[in-house]
Amino acid sequence: MNKSFFQTLQWQLSMNMIAISLVIGIVGSFFVQDHKPFWLGLIVGTGFSIIKLYMMERSIQRSIQMDAKRASAYTTFQYIFRYTLTAIVLSIIAITQPTVAIFSAALGMITMKMAVYLYSFQEKRKTKNNTET
Numbered sequence: 001m002n003k004s005f006f007q008t009l010q011w012q013l014s015m016n017m018i019a020i021s022l023v024i025g026i027v028g029s030f031f032v033q034d035h036k037p038f039w040l041g042l043i044v045g046t047g048f049s050i051i052k053l054y055m056m057e058r059s060i061q062r063s064i065q066m067d068a069k070r071a072s073a074y075t076t077f078q079y080i081f082r083y084t085l086t087a088i089v090l091s092i093i094a095i096t097q098p099t100v101a102i103f104s105a106a107l108g109m110i111t112m113k114m115a116v117y118l119y120s121f122q123e124k125r126k127t128k129n130n131t132e133t
Contacts, residue, residue, distance in 0.1 A: 009119075010057055014050050016115035021046040024107050032100050041093055041101035045108020048089050052082050053112060 025042050032038045059078040063071040086109065094102045 010053055013053060013112070013115045013119055016118045017046055017049055017053075017111040020111045020114045020118065021108055024104075024111070028104065028107070034098060034100060037098045037101035038104045041097060041104030041106075042108045044089065044093060044101075045105035046111050047108075048086070048105075049109050049112040052086070055082055 021042055025039055028038060028042070029035055055078070059075060063075050063078075066074060090102060090105060090109075093105045
């Protein structure tokens, strides 16, 4: 089945990540004094998480076409590369922005995990509703 881009898992997870990030931003705005670095960190963290999501998808697609030994080395390198980029992004934010920005960037980066849980919950609900009807 050929799905359009807007029906792909990456698109759905990206939209969930943005929605979760907005909720975190709105709630967090009540607890921080300086909104600009807070939102900057959140936007950078969420944006970087979305980029990492697409990097993972590309990595998986490429590794499927490789033999097992080469695919294992490739995926390990990609894993280390993504986490090195994460450390670089967090370091740049820590050096250039107030402390609140690094915390909000970290929150933005964990939106991927929250989005996966939300997607899983949504899919279970759909399955449950389809079996009841």
